[in-house]
Amino acid sequence: MNYSQIVNQIKLKKSFLCVGLDSEYNKLPKHLLKTQNPIFEFNKQIIDSTVKYAIAYKPNSAFYESRGIEGLQSLIDTVNYLKKNYPEILIIADAKRGDIGNTSKLYAQTFFETMDFDAVTVAPYMGEDSISPFLSYKDKWVILLALTSNKGAEDFQYFSENEQKLFEKVLEKSKEWGNRENMMYVVGATRAEMLTEVRKIVPEHFLLIPGVGTQGGSLQEVTKHGMNKNCGLIVNSSRAIIFADSSEDFAKVAAQKAEEVQKEMSSLLRF
Amino acid sequence: MNYSQIVNQIKLKKSFLCVGLDSEYNKLPKHLLKTQNPIFEFNKQIIDSTVKYAIAYKPNSAFYESRGIEGLQSLIDTVNYLKKNYPEILIIADAKRGDIGNTSKLYAQTFFETMDFDAVTVAPYMGEDSISPFLSYKDKWVILLALTSNKGAEDFQYFSENEQKLFEKVLEKSKEWGNRENMMYVVGATRAEMLTEVRKIVPEHFLLIPGVGTQGGSLQEVTKHGMNKNCGLIVNSSRAIIFADSSEDFAKVAAQKAEEVQKEMSSLLRF
Numbered sequence: 001m002n003y004s005q006i007v008n009q010i011k012l013k014k015s016f017l018c019v020g021l022d023s024e025y026n027k028l029p030k031h032l033l034k035t036q037n038p039i040f041e042f043n044k045q046i047i048d049s050t051v052k053y054a055i056a057y058k059p060n061s062a063f064y065e066s067r068g069i070e071g072l073q074s075l076i077d078t079v080n081y082l083k084k085n086y087p088e089i090l091i092i093a094d095a096k097r098g099d100i101g102n103t104s105k106l107y108a109q110t111f112f113e114t115m116d117f118d119a120v121t122v123a124p125y126m127g128e129d130s131i132s133p134f135l136s137y138k139d140k141w142v143i144l145l146a147l148t149s150n151k152g153a154e155d156f157q158y159f160s161e162n163e164q165k166l167f168e169k170v171l172e173k174s175k176e177w178g179n180r181e182n183m184m185y186v187v188g189a190t191r192a193e194m195l196t197e198v199r200k201i202v203p204e205h206f207l208l209i210p211g212v213g214t215q216g217g218s219l220q221e222v223t224k225h226g227m228n229k230n231c232g233l234i235v236n237s238s239r240a241i242i243f244a245d246s247s248e249d250f251a252k253v254a255a256q257k258a259e260e261v262q263k264e265m266s267s268l269l270r271f
Numbered sequence: 272m273n274y275s276q277i278v279n280q281i282k283l284k285k286s287f288l289c290v291g292l293d294s295e296y297n298k299l300p301k302h303l304l305k306t307q308n309p310i311f312e313f314n315k316q317i318i319d320s321t322v323k324y325a326i327a328y329k330p331n332s333a334f335y336e337s338r339g340i341e342g343l344q345s346l347i348d349t350v351n352y353l354k355k356n357y358p359e360i361l362i363i364a365d366a367k368r369g370d371i372g373n374t375s376k377l378y379a380q381t382f383f384e385t386m387d388f389d390a391v392t393v394a395p396y397m398g399e400d401s402i403s404p405f406l407s408y409k410d411k412w413v414i415l416l417a418l419t420s421n422k423g424a425e426d427f428q429y430f431s432e433n434e435q436k437l438f439e440k441v442l443e444k445s446k447e448w449g450n451r452e453n454m455m456y457v458v459g460a461t462r463a464e465m466l467t468e469v470r471k472i473v474p475e476h477f478l479l480i481p482g483v484g485t486q487g488g489s490l491q492e493v494t495k496h497g498m499n500k501n502c503g504l505i506v507n508s509s510r511a512i513i514f515a516d517s518s519e520d521f522a523k524v525a526a527q528k529a530e531e532v533q534k535e536m537s538s539l540l541r542f
Binding site for chain 2 (some may be wrong): 022067107127
């Protein structure tokens with residue numbers, strides 16, 4: 001999926017919502033546990049009911065890996081289901097991988113060939129050769145961690161050299177490796193005011209923004225500081241949508257929550 | 272597995288060798304491709320033939336994940352085989368994970384419960400809450416990336432604030448979260464002289480040293496700068512051992528290579 005296809009979807013749906021499929025087994029509605037493939041069944045119903053309001057889905061691989069073979073199968077099934085039924089959707093593997101060059105190449109293969117994800121989140125600590133293997137795929141995306149939404153972000157991401165913070169260095173340096181057509185950045189919504197700084201360095205790139213909703217970020221603040229002329233934002237919401245209800249109506253309630261977010265997004269979009 | 276059990280194994284085998292099971296399908300001896308589970312069959316034969324000379328095995332998860340369900344099954348089979356037949360061996364998942372707290376908890380579950388690894392490599396970028404969930408398991412280990420062996424290490428790991436480099440900050444800060452009983456560090460052998468700096472900050476911890484062999488690091492240099500009174504080193508070699516030969520004798524040749532390394536280690540050990 002390329003840059004303009006993403007922008008077109010945002011225009012079409014008046015939404016820049018990504019639904020995070022953090023489908024933790026222990027949090028699934030009880031009635032689904034009797035089905036053969038509960039996590040996939042849950043995802044399928046969530047996707048079908050929210051897809052009108054979303055342009056992207058983002059399964060976090062930890063929630064699948066922790067269930068072993070069965071979990072991996074649910075992840076594969078979810079990606080295949082999305083590709084088959086909603087090919088216009090951006091599918092993000094939230095996997096936060098990163099290793100030496102020849103190993104990162106195999107991670108790229110994992111997410112872009114073995115599974116057919118459009119994008120994968122990557123950790124920057126190991127530098128260029130850990131990231132560049134993901135960039136050699138046409139119409140696939142690296143989403144590089146820059147400034148994350150968790151408390152621990154403060155431990156190292158604000159470390160600074162000559163008044164440049166580490167996350168700013170990551171943004172600056174990685175511009176040499178990728179561009180707005182193959183690279184996005186994770187910037188946490190809990191630090192919306194930092195988006196102004198981020199935009200000075202990467203005005204054109206898409207930013208994937210986690211932390212709106214449960215983690216306390218505000219959509220208005222994010223838009224104010226981070227939106228560019230092509231929107232340039234993909235805002236993720238996970239638990240606040242997918243686990244809003246645990247009854248047999250869970251998918252309907254998820255759709256209502258997604259619609260609420262989409263409505264707010266629609267009012268904030270400038271095209 | 273606890274600290275003194277590892278030290279005892281080193282004394283017993285006169286070795287601090289970790290064999291990296293970077294068992295890339297395309298590099299397997301051709302005659303194994305006809306077997307039902309080629310990667311596991313390869314690992315089993317490598318393990319059986321080298322275990323006299325090694326105290327640890329380290330499958331890198333990328334090589335398994337890239338093969339999908341079949342690859343994950345090979346990884347699970349490998350861990351189970353080691354646990355059952357060689358319970359004295361330290362089994363390291365080289366997975367370089369790290370995510371926000373509630374997600375890292377599920378990665379810890381993946382590697383310490385769903386699979387029975389003793390240790391997992393973790394990336395530091397996201398800070399404390401991405402690391403601490405792994406530390407709550409008794410006799411399990413976090414191996415935190417500090418200074419890696421690849422070229423890209425220079426991009427961010429040498430970033431410095433008040434003459435403290437980022438990898439030094441990672442060492443310093445993470446000492447608040449773990450100790451020599453539950454935390455080790457990755458320090459690349461290609462930067463052996465930096466081990467002196469590393470040892471000033473973490474004199475007691477075990478260091479996992481990749482990059483000896485194929486990547487060009489020297490065992491003598493590593494020992495000179497990094498060894499402490501309990502050895503404190505686990506040196507990994509992957510391709511130079513496991514892919515030394517691709518004929519039907521591959522396991523025998525791997526054993527010879529492992530023995531060569533073990534002999535050199537034996538001469539360098541100070542107890």
